[in-house]
Amino acid sequence: MERSSFSILFTIRESKVRKNGNVPIEVTITVNGERNSFSTGKQVKPNNWDKNKQQVRGKDEEAKGLNNFLKAVKSKLYEKEAELLNRGFIITARLLCDAYFDKIECLKEHSLLSILEEHNTERKAMVGKTVAPATYWVFEYTGRLFSEFIRKKYNREDLYLREINIGFIQGFHAFLLGEKDMSQNSSTKHLKFLKKLLNLAVSNSYISYNPVNAYKVEREPVEIDFLDEEELRKIINFDTPIPRFERAKDMFLFGCFTGLSYIDIKTLTPEHFEKDSAGRIWIKKRRVKTGVLSRIPLLPIAKLILDKYKGGEKLLPIQDPADINKYLKDIAILCGINKRITFHTSRHTFASTVTLANNISLEVVSKMLGHTNTRMTSHYAKLIDKCIGEQMDRLMDTFTGETNY
Numbered sequence: 001m002e003r004s005s006f007s008i009l010f011t012i013r014e015s016k017v018r019k020n021g022n023v024p025i026e027v028t029i030t031v032n033g034e035r036n037s038f039s040t041g042k043q044v045k046p047n048n049w050d051k052n053k054q055q056v057r058g059k060d061e062e063a064k065g066l067n068n069f070l071k072a073v074k075s076k077l078y079e080k081e082a083e084l085l086n087r088g089f090i091i092t093a094r095l096l097c098d099a100y101f102d103k104i105e106c107l108k109e110h111s112l113l114s115i116l117e118e119h120n121t122e123r124k125a126m127v128g129k130t131v132a133p134a135t136y137w138v139f140e141y142t143g144r145l146f147s148e149f150i151r152k153k154y155n156r157e158d159l160y161l162r163e164i165n166i167g168f169i170q171g172f173h174a175f176l177l178g179e180k181d182m183s184q185n186s187s188t189k190h191l192k193f194l195k196k197l198l199n200l201a202v203s204n205s206y207i208s209y210n211p212v213n214a215y216k217v218e219r220e221p222v223e224i225d226f227l228d229e230e231e232l233r234k235i236i237n238f239d240t241p242i243p244r245f246e247r248a249k250d251m252f253l254f255g256c257f258t259g260l261s262y263i264d265i266k267t268l269t270p271e272h273f274e275k276d277s278a279g280r281i282w283i284k285k286r287r288v289k290t291g292v293l294s295r296i297p298l299l300p301i302a303k304l305i306l307d308k309y310k311g312g313e314k315l316l317p318i319q320d321p322a323d324i325n326k327y328l329k330d331i332a333i334l335c336g337i338n339k340r341i342t343f344h345t346s347r348h349t350f351a352s353t354v355t356l357a358n359n360i361s362l363e364v365v366s367k368m369l370g371h372t373n374t375r376m377t378s379h380y381a382k383l384i385d386k387c388i389g390e391q392m393d394r395l396m397d398t399f400t401g402e403t404n405y
Contacts, residue, residue: 005032006081006091008074010054013039014046021045025066027073029093036093038100040073042066076100110206111158112150115197116143134263134289141321142193149175161207164198169215180322181329183342188217225339226348229357232256234335236301244319248327250305251318255346257302257354259369262343263288266318273298287370294370299354 009028017023022043029036044066048057055070056063080099084091120139127136149172150159159168169191176187195212202210227235235253240246254265264287272285281298298306309316318324325342332341339345347369355365 006030006096008077010040010070011051012044012046012049017046018043023049025049025070027070027077029077029096031091031093031096034093036097038097040070042069109160109162110201111160112146112164112197113143113158115161115201115206116146119197119200128291132289132291134261134287137263137288138189139193142190145176145180145190145322146172146194152179161198161201164207165211166215169194169212173215173217181326182322183340184217185219188219191215191217225341225345226352227256227337227339227341227345229353231335231337231339232349232353234337235331238331238335240331240334244323245327245331247317248319248324249331250308251316251324252328252331252341252343252346254302254305254316255343256349257299258283258296259347259350259355260285260294260296261287261289261347262318262321262324264294265316268315270315290370292370294368296368 007030009030011026011028012023013026014023020043023046025040025042025044026037027040044056048063050057056066077096077100080096081091084095084099089095116139120136120143123131123136123139127133147157150156153171153175172194173187173191176182176190177184180187182190191212195210198207198210198212201207235249235256238249240249251265254260255262258265260268260283264285267288268283268285272283274282274284276282281303283296283298284293286293306316319327321343328341328343328345332339351365351369355368356362
């Protein structure tokens with residue numbers, strides 16, 4: 001777009017003398033002969049105004065402050081002119097004035113984190129009603145991941161929606177899989193939320209299309225895994241001088257012996273503990289994900305872990321989920337466990353190895369896990385049957401060969 005004839009002139013309105021003797025400083029924009037003026041909101045004594053230099057006379061702090069303000073006004077007007085030209089507008093003096101005061105809707109660019117904030121503010125009011133607390137936590141966590149990725153890749157605090165393209169999506173996906181060591185399915189969850197945000201932006205006419213629609217990611221089939229008794233003992237006996245590994249191990253074991261999910265451990269407070277008439281300590285807490293009440297007896301190992309971290313800022317210093325999963329992966333290798341362990345493996349281990357395998361009834365385990373029915377819990381019982389079957393197969397292989405029978 002060809003640039004118009006454009007000038008900026010600062011003047012004082014001597015006919016409008018204030019009671020203090022000051023007069024207003026105005027700016028006049030001229031574009032191809034058309035003029036438009038507005039007040040800068042600043043005042044000056046008439047004899048302190050330099051008409052030729054279009055600035056305040058003097059070198060005192062007040063004069064310097066006023067002149068710097070006028071420079072900023074001029075700079076903003078030039079920026080708005082360039083922005084309008086880049087968007088194909090035919091520049092007029094009136095249009096530039098409107099742009100200066102941010103009255104042109106299409107110039108009010110929205111960013112990724114601004115629509116995230118808009119989305120989360122609306123959803124926060126629905127938590128406990130139509131939005132589960134755990135779902136809202138995922139929204140906030142994804143936002144932290146956006147911020148971290150943008151800072152690392154772009155060295156910026158935010159990106160405009162028009163800058164979100166396939167390159168950004170591919171980079172963010174690689175960041176989740178690589179640096180955050182997420183599984184394909186975990187990363188897909190965050191990409192789906194990005195898609196949801198950009199669909200919201202399209203609906204609000206912030207952008208014209210959603211680039212995530214062109215990015216296909218398939219979920220991998222999930223096979224629930226848990227630690228058997230031997231593997232669990234390896235974790236218990238794992239000794240390390242590395243503080244982050246020790247903390248990850250402790251938080252994982254607390255999950256193994258309580259069945260609490262990551263978010264339920266993170267939100268655990270002293271108010272969730274009760275002592276019954278027999279002296280047993282119970283964890284009584286509604287699951288963040290479903291709101292269903294869990295009742296779990298505090299087993300000795302879990303109590304030892306609580307006592308270990310007593311007096312800290314938080315009841316339990318659980319790490320960021322991506323970090324703890326990364327540390328658990330290393331711990332599994334060091335312990336010689338040939339399984340992909342994530343924090344949620346601890347909940348599966350509680351349901352299977354710690355309880356069902358020790359003849360705790362399906363109904364009781366279901367109550368402790370906060371399941372709404374035993375159908376959900378029965379899945380773990382099937383896993384135990386499968387595990388027993390595989391072990392028996394290995395046992396039978398040991399006794400194959402020639403016999404007298």
